[in-house]
Amino acid sequence: MTATRRVNRLDAVLTIGSVTAWALVGRRRSILMLLLAGAPVLLGLLVRLGGTRPGALPTALEGLVVSAVLPLVALVFGTAALGSELDDGTAVHILTKPIPRWVIVVPKIAVAGGMTAVLLFPATILAGILIGGTGGRELGLTFAYAIAVLIGSFVYATIFVALGAATSRGLVIGLAYSLIWEGLLSGALKGTQLFSVREYIRGMAATLAPPRTIVSIVGANGFLFAIIAIVVIAAFASWRLARHEIRAAD
Amino acid sequence: MTEPTVDPEATVAPEPAAPSPQRSGSSTFVEVDTSQPIVLERVSRWYGNVVAVNDITFALGSGITGLLGPNGAGKSTLLHMLAGLLRPSSGRVLIAGRPAWRDPQVYADIGLVPEREAVQPFLTGRQFVELAARLQGLPDPAAATERAIATVDLSVVADRAVGTYSKGMRQRVKVAAALVHEPSILLLDEPFNGMDPRQRLHMMDLLRSMAAAGRTILFSSHILEEVERLADGILVIHAGRLAAAGDYREIRRLMTDRPHTFRVRSSDNRRLASAFLAEPTVFGAELHDDRLAVSVTEFSGFTRIVARVARDSAVRLFEVAPTDDSLESVFEYLVSRR
Amino acid sequence: MSARPPVSRAGNIYDLGYRRYEGERLGRVSAIRALITHSYRTTFGLGRSGRAKAAPFILAAIATLPSVIIVGGLTVAARFGFDRQLDDTELVGFNGYYSSITVIVALFCAAQAPELFGRDQRHGVIALYFARALRRSDYALGRLAGFVLAVLTMLLVPMSILFLGRILLSTDIGGALATNLSSVPPIIGQGVIIAALYGGLAMAISAYSPRRAYATAGIIALFVLPGLVAGIVINIGSSPVGSLLVLISPNTIIDGTNALLFGRSLGSEYFFVDLPLWLYLPAAIVEFGIVVALILRRFRRITI
Numbered sequence: 001m002t003a004t005r006r007v008n009r010l011d012a013v014l015t016i017g018s019v020t021a022w023a024l025v026g027r028r029r030s031i032l033m034l035l036l037a038g039a040p041v042l043l044g045l046l047v048r049l050g051g052t053r054p055g056a057l058p059t060a061l062e063g064l065v066v067s068a069v070l071p072l073v074a075l076v077f078g079t080a081a082l083g084s085e086l087d088d089g090t091a092v093h094i095l096t097k098p099i100p101r102w103v104i105v106v107p108k109i110a111v112a113g114g115m116t117a118v119l120l121f122p123a124t125i126l127a128g129i130l131i132g133g134t135g136g137r138e139l140g141l142t143f144a145y146a147i148a149v150l151i152g153s154f155v156y157a158t159i160f161v162a163l164g165a166a167t168s169r170g171l172v173i174g175l176a177y178s179l180i181w182e183g184l185l186s187g188a189l190k191g192t193q194l195f196s197v198r199e200y201i202r203g204m205a206a207t208l209a210p211p212r213t214i215v216s217i218v219g220a221n222g223f224l225f226a227i228i229a230i231v232v233i234a235a236f237a238s239w240r241l242a243r244h245e246i247r248a249a250d
Numbered sequence: 251m252t253e254p255t256v257d258p259e260a261t262v263a264p265e266p267a268a269p270s271p272q273r274s275g276s277s278t279f280v281e282v283d284t285s286q287p288i289v290l291e292r293v294s295r296w297y298g299n300v301v302a303v304n305d306i307t308f309a310l311g312s313g314i315t316g317l318l319g320p321n322g323a324g325k326s327t328l329l330h331m332l333a334g335l336l337r338p339s340s341g342r343v344l345i346a347g348r349p350a351w352r353d354p355q356v357y358a359d360i361g362l363v364p365e366r367e368a369v370q371p372f373l374t375g376r377q378f379v380e381l382a383a384r385l386q387g388l389p390d391p392a393a394a395t396e397r398a399i400a401t402v403d404l405s406v407v408a409d410r411a412v413g414t415y416s417k418g419m420r421q422r423v424k425v426a427a428a429l430v431h432e433p434s435i436l437l438l439d440e441p442f443n444g445m446d447p448r449q450r451l452h453m454m455d456l457l458r459s460m461a462a463a464g465r466t467i468l469f470s471s472h473i474l475e476e477v478e479r480l481a482d483g484i485l486v487i488h489a490g491r492l493a494a495a496g497d498y499r500e501i502r503r504l505m506t507d508r509p510h511t512f513r514v515r516s517s518d519n520r521r522l523a524s525a526f527l528a529e530p531t532v533f534g535a536e537l538h539d540d541r542l543a544v545s546v547t548e549f550s551g552f553t554r555i556v557a558r559v560a561r562d563s564a565v566r567l568f569e570v571a572p573t574d575d576s577l578e579s580v581f582e583y584l585v586s587r588r
Numbered sequence: 589m590s591a592r593p594p595v596s597r598a599g600n601i602y603d604l605g606y607r608r609y610e611g612e613r614l615g616r617v618s619a620i621r622a623l624i625t626h627s628y629r630t631t632f633g634l635g636r637s638g639r640a641k642a643a644p645f646i647l648a649a650i651a652t653l654p655s656v657i658i659v660g661g662l663t664v665a666a667r668f669g670f671d672r673q674l675d676d677t678e679l680v681g682f683n684g685y686y687s688s689i690t691v692i693v694a695l696f697c698a699a700q701a702p703e704l705f706g707r708d709q710r711h712g713v714i715a716l717y718f719a720r721a722l723r724r725s726d727y728a729l730g731r732l733a734g735f736v737l738a739v740l741t742m743l744l745v746p747m748s749i750l751f752l753g754r755i756l757l758s759t760d761i762g763g764a765l766a767t768n769l770s771s772v773p774p775i776i777g778q779g780v781i782i783a784a785l786y787g788g789l790a791m792a793i794s795a796y797s798p799r800r801a802y803a804t805a806g807i808i809a810l811f812v813l814p815g816l817v818a819g820i821v822i823n824i825g826s827s828p829v830g831s832l833l834v835l836i837s838p839n840t841i842i843d844g845t846n847a848l849l850f851g852r853s854l855g856s857e858y859f860f861v862d863l864p865l866w867l868y869l870p871a872a873i874v875e876f877g878i879v880v881a882l883i884l885r886r887f888r889r890i891t892i
Contacts, residue, residue, distance in 0.1 A: 005358055005431075007387030015384045023370060032802065036809060043817050046829050064816050068809075076805050084801060089367035093378075093427065096333060097385040098358040171804050172643050172699045179691055179808070242352050246335040 005098070012099050017107035019094075020081055024115055029080065036073055037119040040065045044130025062145070065124050066201050070149060071178040073119060074156035077112040079171055081157075082237075083164020086244065095244070102238040105161065109234055113157030117150045124149050137210050144209035151226050152201040158230045159197070162237035165244065193217055200226045282309040284344060287359075287435050287466040288332065293341035295327055302327040304490035305341070310468060314461045316481030317470040318577075320585060324490040325470040326365065329439050332468070333362045345435065358386065361428030363421070365439035371413030375404055375423045378412055382427035398426040403452060417444030425453070436460065438469040442476055454480050478577040486584050493584040498577045502549075509533070510549045514542040515569040516560065525563040529555055543573070616721045620730050623722065627734020631700045640703075647696040648742045651689045655746035659753030666757050682775050683850040685750060686743075686782065690839060693782060694811045696742060697790035702803040704731050705791060709798035714890065728887040732791050732880070740783035747775050774849040781845050781872050785838050786811070788879035795886045815839045831863055835871045844868030 043064060082105070085091040094104055128142025159177070163170030182198045193199040203222025206214040218225065282289055286309040295303040303324045319325050330336040331343050334350035334357070343350045346359050369378055379398050383391035399408050402422040407415070412423060421444055428436060436457075442450050457480065461467050471477050477484060478498070486493040494501045502510075516522050519542040523535040526544055531552055534545035546552040549572070560567045626635075632648070633641035708714050717727050751768065758764035789810060794803040814837030822830035834840045848865040 005387045007385065012385055012387075015381060019370070019373070019381060022372060029802070032806070039813055039817065043820060046817075046821055063820055064813075068812050068816055072805055072809055076801060079801050089364075090370050092335065092362075092364055092367040093369065093382065094385065095335070096357050096360070096362050097382070098355050098387070099385060100354060169639070169643060171801055172695070175698060175804065175808055176695060179695060179812075183691065242354075243337075245337055246330050 007097070007099050007103075009099075009103055012097075012103045013107045016094065016104055017111050020108050020111040021115070023085075024077055024080055024111060029076065033073055033076060033115075033119055036069055037123040039069055040123050040127035041130065044127040048130050062202065062205075065120065065127065065145070065149060066152070066198060067183070069123075070116070070120055070152060070201075071156055071174075071182075071197075074112070074116045074153055075160050075171070075174050075178070077115050078109075078157045078160025079164050079174070081108040081112040081164070082161045082241075083168070083170050086164060087168055087247065089246070092246065095241075100238070101241040102234070105165070105234055105238045105241060109154065109158050109161050109230075109237075112161055113154035116153035116157055120153060121146050121150050140208075140210045141205075141214075144205040144207075144214075147208055148201045148204035148222070151204060151223070152197060155197050155200065155226050155229050158233045158237070162233045162240070165237045165241045168247065194225075197226075197229070200229070282307055284309070284347065286311050287346055288468065289342070289344040289347075290328075290332075291342045291344070293328075293331065293338045293343055295324075295331060295336060295339045301490050303331070303338075306487070306490075306492045307341075308485060308492065308495050310466055312461065312464045312466050313482040314457055314467045314469070314480055316477035316484045317468060317487060318474070318477050318484050318581060319470075319472065319487035321472055323487045325472075325487060326439055328487065329362075329364075329437050329468070329470060332437055333360060333364075358431070359434050361431070361433040361436045363424045363428045363436070363438040363441055365441075365443065369412045369420060369423065372411055374409050374411055375399065375415070375419075375426070376408040378423055379408075379426045379430055383430045386431040388431055394430050398430040401429060401456060402426045403449075418446060418449055421445060422449070422453075434465055436465060436467045436469075438467070440471060441469050442471065442473070450476070474577050474581060484577070486581060488585045494580070498580050502580050509545040509547060510552070511573045512544045512546065512552060512556075513569065513571050513573045514544055514556075514567065515540060516542065517566040517568070518563075521563050522560065522565045525559050525565075529559065531555065541569075616723075616726065619721045620726050623717075623727065623730035624734040624737070627704055627731045628738050630703055631735050631738035643699045644696065647692055647699065648745075651692045651696070651742055652746045652749070654688070655685065655749040655753075659749055659757070662753060662757050681850070682747060682750060682771055683778070683846050683852060685746065686778055686846055687843060689743075689746070690782075690842065693739065693743065693786055694808065694839075697739065697786050698804045698807040698811070700738075701735060701787070701790035701794040701807060702797075702800040704735055705794045706798045706800050706803055709890075724887045725884055728795075728883050729880070732788065732883055735791055736783045736787040739787040740779055743779040743782060744776070747779065751775070771850075774851075777849050778842070778846055781849075782842050784876050785842060785872055785879075788876050788883075789838055792879045792882045792886075795883050811838055834863060835867065836875070838875070841868055841872050841875065845872055 082091070085094075124146040125142055128138070128145060132138030132142060160170065160174050163174050167173065182196045199216070199218050200222040202214060203216040203218030203220065204226065206216040207220045207222065216222070282291055284291075288310040290306055290308055293303060293306050294301065306328065317325050317328065327336065331338050332345065332350060334343075334345075334353065337351050345356045348356060350356050373381070376395060376399060380391055380395040383394045383398075388394045396405075399405050402425050404419065404422055404426060407419060412420060415423065421441060425438070425441065428438075441453065445453065454476075457467055457469070461482070469480075483496055484498050484501075485495045514522065519537055519540070523537060523542055523544075526532045526535050526542075531546050531548055532544055533547060534543075536543040536545075544552070556567070556570055629635050632644045708717065714727075718724060722730070751771070754768060755761060755764050790807045793806045793810065797803040797806060814833055818830050818833035818837050818840060821833060834844075844863070844865060845868045848868055
């Protein structure tokens with residue numbers, strides 16, 4: 001009946017990626033995300049004006065950027081990349097194409113994570129320089145965190161894209177994960193830190209930073225866990241998307 | 251005397267796989283020909299306690315079929331299941347012999363024009379169609395895009411953002427995206443919504459030419475005129491059940507528990523009326539102005555006797571035509587039986 | 589035909605078509621009351637599908653669960669004869685409980701506030717509301733009141749459980765009642781402040797962003813970020829700016845009023861011990877006032 005056509009996977013990934021990127025760079029959303037990412041920089045400026053206490057850099061960067069701004073920005077981009085399209089139905093046009101579901105999921109994760117990283121990598125560096133100065137040790141810390149944040153962006157983006165594929169209440173669940181799981185419980189129950197992205201980021205930063213500046217349980221395994229998390233969760237997202245049922249009824 | 255016309259079977263009509271309208275329900279399972287492009291076998295879909303589609307079985311071949319039903323009857327649900335977007339709660343949905351659910355490869359053969367789903371508003375028409383072309387793996391997406399856009403007559407506005415389109419234009423750009431890979435099966439959900447008459451005619455011509463080329467086209471509508479004009483065969487769905495399938499004129503013949511009415515003009519209506527009333531197949535005759543409305547129990551029975559009765563009464567016939575042989579009356583009958 | 593027909597001889601055809609409603613019409617006050625009730629119910633997902641109830645009920649349950657566990661644990665302890673210790677020990681103080689469930693309340697507000705203002709705007713239903721006896725300000729304040737009441741309920745239920753547990757489990761009920769009665773005003777006061785501040789802020793943000801994702805993210809950002817920034821700023825040494833941020837950030841304000849109302853002082857884990865406690869109450873009131881003004885402004889200016 002029809003010639004058996006095999007879609008070029010790479011071309012499809014790039015196409016979907018560019019459409020997603022275009023969709024994510026909405027004017028209002030960009031301004032808001034710039035503001036959010038600007039918070040650490042603003043903090044740095046404030047600190048510059050007020051004077052710095054030594055040893056404050058890790059707490060500052062970790063407390064603000066890693067724990068708060070990073071998950072939020074990744075949340076907004078991640079849910080916008082897939083979840084909101086599934087909810088308002090525009091995803092139908094992409095779903096009804098002869099491409100495996102991972103070809104849809106992977107570029108969306110890449111774009112959401114990429115945009116988060118593009119905003120937060122420079123923000124972390126700027127804030128770190130403003131707060132900690134350009135001494136060798138501080139600079140090392142700053143860049144360590146920046147790189148860890150870069151990788152962490154993709155992990156968070158993967159989680160939130162997967163949540164968007166799995167459920168229409170992915171937003172609240174993502175927030176609950178970030179605030180409750182990583183915030184409250186991680187502090188209380190040490191074991192859960194194995195499943196906390198925040199902890200992976202700290203581990204990666206600890207590995208890259210000058211020795212003994214950051215304390216971490218996970219250590220260099222942070223890299224491994226981050227990559228495993230990305231792969232496993234992306235696979236889950238693809239599996240879930242294959243079983244996605246359109247959300248409107250007659 | 252005008253004979254009731256017999257439909258020339260130009261294209262293959264859908265098989266009336268559902269039982270005839272007299273018997274309610276699909277309690278007897280009819281074997282369907284699974285070699286047809288579209289096959290539904292005892293397909294049901296429920297949401298908790300609400301049954302949206304109830305035990306539907308049919309098979310469709312090439313040609314245009316209209317899926318007709320009131321709002322809320324389950325048309326969109328059925329189309330979504332055919333397009334692999336919904337899992338049937340029970341039964342099988344087969345496209346080109348393969349289950350539609352969870353098989354992305356069926357989309358190489360299907361074009362879907364959804365009714366409700368929006369298009370990303372920031373894309374231009376051309377970008378939207380080209381996106382579809384590329385994701386279908388076409389060797390020359392740009393050329394296919396141009397062809398598709400020209401087919402739906404959107405070349406002038408193709409470079410404007412879809413967010414600025416009118417409803418009819420949005421429908422057409424969705425049709426272009428569905429056609430760009432020249433699928434053998436086309437599913438359209440209320441495709442003429444928001445189109446002006448000229449666009450509607452244009453679209454109908456397009457669909458007819460595609461059906462003539464051997465494609466299987468299924469479109470849903472709740473507007474009888476569209477279906478009557480365009481479809482070779484119909485599927486009537488009501489409250490989730492398949493009420494009837496096939497050529498609507500044939501269905502009309504099958505509706506024997508409903509009287510047929512004929513309009514008769516003659517040289518002496520009154521004499522003819524009393525002569526008709528003597529016949530066993532006629533059970534009503536009404537005089538209106540210059541015509542006679544005759545109610546009969548059986549269509550072909552009346553056609554056999556009308557000439558004889560007229561001759562025996564020495565009345566000259568000017569016109570004999572069935573009056574309710576329309577889709578509207580068929581539809582009305584089918585949906586009011588519940 | 590000799591009997592009189594039951595109805596009069598002159599025939600009548602009764603027009604059973606469109607009938608106007610000529611009965612009593614309740615006024616604006618009833619409309620406001622209905623709106624508040626509806627907002628309250630919508631916040632908990634009552635009257636909607638099961639999925640709509642999931643998030644609020646789960647969060648409310650998480651907020652209430654610890655109190656149930658505590659009281660349950662105390663009951664069990666009482667059975668085993670540890671009564672005497674109970675009078676002296678406060679396993680969890682009321683103020684401690686409040687500060688623990690702050691995060692849950694924040695999540696609840698972030699999840700449910702967009703339902704109230706966001707859905708009406710997204711589906712264009714606002715026009716219907718304004719075409720009634722309600723004024724624009726009535727609509728805005730009515731929705732806000734319903735939401736704040738719902739959050740207040742979520743806060744006071746576990747508190748009541750704790751309170752009753754403490755009273756009923758002690759050996760001397762009358763005495764316990766006398767001692768603990770003084771805690772009632774702070775409990776209610778702090779509950780009102782949290783509900784008004786968190787609820788109000790969440791509603792203000794969702795009034796301005798009908799799209800749920802942005803509203804939720806914005807609410808969480810507003811609850812979480814200023815406090816963090818303030819903490820870091822102070823930690824690093826910039827006190828004036830830090831103090832200002834502390835008085836603006838919602839979660840630090842309620843920590844302050846928590847201490848103020850319960851008559852404690854802020855423990856050392858709080859970084860803003862330098863500010864006098866009484867400042868927090870006016871800060872809360874002022875911020876709530878600003879929030880209400882913002883919401884009113886939004887709906888006065890919105891075009892439908």
